[in-house]
Amino acid sequence: MRELPVSAVRDAVRRLFLDINRKIGPDVEAAMRSALEKEISPAARYALTQLTDNYAAAEETGLPLCQDTGMAICFLTVGQDVHFTGGDLNEAVQQGVREAYEEGYFRKSIVEDPLFERKNTGDNCPAVLHLSMEPGESVRLMGIAKGFGSENMSRIFMLPPAAGEEGVLNAIVIAVREAGPNPCPPIVVGVGIGGDFEIAPLLAKRATARPLGVHHPDPRYAALEQTALDRINRTGIGAAGIGGLTTALWVSAEYAPTHIAGMPVAVCICCHASRHGEIAI
Ligand code: SF4
Known part of the structure; x- marks a missing residue:
């Protein structure tokens, strides 16, 4: 049985959301550059150039890729031989998101009641957490910042x-x-x-x-x-x-x-x- 403090999950969530909001993945960037290379419309070339320049600017400045820094979606796949210690796993995920959005000065975009008051929760929480299990002792986190x-x-x-x-x-x-x-x-x-x-x-x-x-x-x-x-x-x-x-x-x-x-x-x-x-x- 592997013991894992929930603080490790919190820190991983924090790091992941700071990274993905500031740096586009190499696969997406490569696809965008290839779209630019083959584009023949001047207007579309201009738009694609702006977007690739935006990727570079975000990485260089540490500013987010878009003003909408998204709803944080976490897919956590947990080995059945892992025992989380030191607190509440769901709260650790939420805290990781909270810290990332605070530290990165990312826009907080979540409202508590979707229909009537629509009051911003102020910390981009709650994040969406999908928890699934697999054999073994691994813990894998996949995060999406969804605009x-x-x-x-x-x-x-x-x-x-x-x-x-x-x-x-x-x-x-x-x-x-x-x-x-x-x-x-x-x-x-x-x-x-x-x-x-x-x-x-x-x-x-x-x-x-x-x-x-x-x-x-x-x-x-x-x-x-x-x-x-x-x-x-x-x-x-x-x-x-x-x-x-x-x-x-x-x-x-x-x-x-x-x-x-x-x-x-x-x-x-x-x-x-x-x-x-x-x-x-
Ligand atoms: S859909 Fe939202 S997050 Fe995506 S680029 Fe447009 S404004 Fe930004």
Whole structure:
């Protein structure tokens, strides 16, 4: 049995959210640079140049990549032979987020009551915590700082199984078309297929954090990702919504078993400030 103080989790969460809000991942940056290289529209080239310059400026100055520093989403995968000591695990995660957003002068974006008062909690908490278990003694943390310009454009479609592959592709393109310029394109699209009304969006959210350029290991899903990417990029929405060749940098799909009567499809849209990271604790 491995003993792990919850303060180690707190510190890891703090470090991760400070890092991902200030430095874009190399995969996202490479995809953006490749989009710039092949772009022919002067307006889209200008937009893509601004975005790549913004990545460099954030890294150089330590300022956040975007004014919307997001809702903090934590996926914590815990080995079943780990015993947390020294306090409350959930509170340690919240404290890590609290400290990161305070230390980085990141915008606090969470309101306590979503409908009536909408009073800011003042510390970007509560963060969303998804806890899952696996055999062994490892503890892995994956964090996403999710801006809501793009989160608001995410969709779920409860399709019948007969909708098939074409139905899934249509759902993806409908979500992207209806989003238009709102999610700050070029976007990263996560697709969750299967599960139920709650699992599909979780798969889609996790899919947005898969490294860009890495297709699903199942060739059928890899082909679906590529076809969806091609169709999205034919919409012509383009960088910042002003036209051009690249509306999406990447599409990642994940799937889970589902009921014989259904085929949920969730489309999670993430903006060009696709901020995520993973560390072992
Ligand atoms: S959608 Fe992304 S890039 Fe646009 S404002 Fe929100 S966090 Fe920033």
